[in-house]
Amino acid sequence: MPTPSPAPFPTYITTPIYYVNDRPHIGHCYTTLLGDVTARFYRLLAGATPTPPGALPKDVFFLTGTDEHADKVVTSAAAHNVTPIQWADKNAAEFKKAFAFMNCSNDDFIRTTEDRHKTKVLEYIRELQKRGDIYLGDYVGWFDESQEEYLTETAAKEANFVSPVTGKPLVKKTEKNYFFKLSAYEAKLKAHFEKNSDFVLPEARRNEVLGRLRTGLQDIPISRAVTADPTSQWGIKMPDDQSHRIYVWIDALFNYLSVVDTPDRKVFWPPTVHFIAKDILWFHAVIWPALLMALDRDLPKAVYSHAYWVRDGRKMSKSLGNFVTIEVLEAYAQKYSLDALRWYLITQGPQGATDADFSHSKFIEVFNADLANGIGNCVSRVGNMIDKYFGGSLPESSSVWTDTRWESTCADVVPTYIDSARALDLGAAFEAASSLIKDVDDLISETKPFTLAKDMAANGPQVANILAFCAEALRIASVLLSPAMPEKMAQIWQSWNCPPTPGASLEELCIFRGPHSLKPGQKVSKGEVLFMRADAAEAPPA
Ligand code: MSP
Secondary structure (H helix, E strand, C coil): CCCCCCCCCCEEEEEEEEECCCCCEHHHHHHHHHHHHHHHHHHHHHCCCCCCCCCCCCCEEEEEEEECCCHHHHHHHHHCCCCHHHHHHHHHHHHHHHHHHCCCCCCEEEECCCHHHHHHHHHHHHHHHHCCCEEEEEEEEEEECCCCEEECHHHHHHCCCECCCCCCECEEEEEEEEEECHHHHHHHHHHHHHHCCCCEECHHHHHHHHHHHHCCCCCEECEEECCCCHHHHCCCEECCEEEEEECHHHHHHCHHHHCCCCCCCHHHCCCCEEEEEHHHHHHHHHHHHHHHHHCCCCCCCCEEEECCEEECCEECCCCCCCCCEHHHHHHHHHHHCHHHHHHHHHHHCCCCCCCEECCHHHHHHHHHHHHHHHHHHHHHHHHHHHHHHHCCECCCCCCCCCCCHHHHHHHHHHHHHHHHHHCCCHHHHHHHHHHHHHHHHHHHHHHCHHHHHHHHHHHHHHHHHHHHHHHHHHHHHHHHHCCCCHHHHHHHHHHCCCCCCCCCCHHHHCCCCCCCCCCCCCECCCCCCCCCCCCCCCCCCC
16 A cells, blocks of 8 residues: 555635526536545544534645636626526526526635625736737637637637537637747646656546647737626726726636635645536636736646536437536435435446436435445444344354454555545445445345344354444444445434444544444444445436
8 A cells, every 4th residue: 555645635626616597407416526526535534523604624635616707797688688697596596596496515605796706806817917918919719608718729720620629610800919938838737747747637637638639828918908898897897997807717717715815725726626617727727827827826736527417328418408417416405315316426426537427317326236236225224233133232243253354454445545536536435335335235245144143142242243243343334434325424423323423534433343333231222224226227307
């Protein structure tokens, strides 16, 4: 096992800030959930106690929010006969509600229309001007209106002059613009990529960026002209030039810095990881680091760019009307529990470079295998036997039946789990945690405590040993699974009287028969069924 690197605290985790032209859907919920599970893992690692609302967390800061100055917010607002800010208010509230429903534990929620953000953006732009990284020039280019993004001549040609994302025709535009000297950072960026092989993850995405970087960097426009058109008036005006507003992408990227650029929060800089999807990789992997280099700030340690949720193999889009909406997610949570939904999204989602299909049959398969027949069944079997054979008190384990495999199993699983989660491979982390449950199941099948228990006078100490060992391994598994399923694991802790000791770190909590273990004689009640088996033939909810 490699030597663990020093404690990674303080940790700062971010998600993209989402456009408020429309309501949230599975894609937005997924990235924020990825951030949430990672933040919960780091809090556990640090032994962080819950931070009261409004107080500043010590070890981990998790941020999400909304990006509000996009032109499409103005268009959408007009179509609904409201002002842009009214439309932004309504949809920002929908995003907040969606993330609360998903039980996301973000420490803050930034809206780019807030003063605390706008003032900082002006400071950063002024600073860049002072350092000579911004100049006024002419821009002629192919504009992708749906993405609010200019494409280079080569990229536009490659895309057949339609948006590579939405297929809408690109528009040729000439504008007087302020430019950021991106080209000046090409060599520095390449060197940074060279030196930091984990800067962009997964590897396929890193290679994509490197390929594009090889074709060279041009300066980029960072402002848009303000005209009589009301759309052009939405946004933050350039400092000392009211005829230009700051390009929405530049305004948006600064959120990661503006939120923690205060005396009490600056300890969190630089970010541990920016979670994003593949659509916005270039902005995060190249433009953002270059802006930070220009501002002489430390760069984020990693940019993790996941793939997409798709439906029946097709991209989800408005025109196809095939989004997995919040209502669909709510219906799944209502029927199968929120934690089952979180588990499905996290373990079956597009965390790597491959898209993932949202499929009802897969959901049921995973629900039954991992949850109902997996942890749920295992916990209830062990709880029921302790109840039946030992009156619901954890039996004293003696040396009659000894098997050291559990100490060593847990001693292997815990570091694998920690290393995988720190490498942002949550799938591998939860696989390691789930292997403990399989081991408990196998031990029960092998040793058959229910058969031994028919003659308690002769086999009592052996049954006690088996069940005490199983319960302890399950306690450890529940701690490891808690970042993904906080509510269900808390339900186990309540039935078994073993809530994690506040302030104890993950490693301390997970020592097999260590100081935080289940104690002989303590109450272990049967508790309610965690996950009721689902019928594979039943129709999707909603
Ligand atoms: N506002 C910009 C981001 C600025 S960040 C400084 C933006 N917003 S967005 O509303 O379009 O959100 C894009 C992000 O939503 C993706 O990067 C991803 O995190 C998430 N998803 C949107 N659709 C998705 C899927 N179909 N699947 C998975 N996640 C996707 O771009």
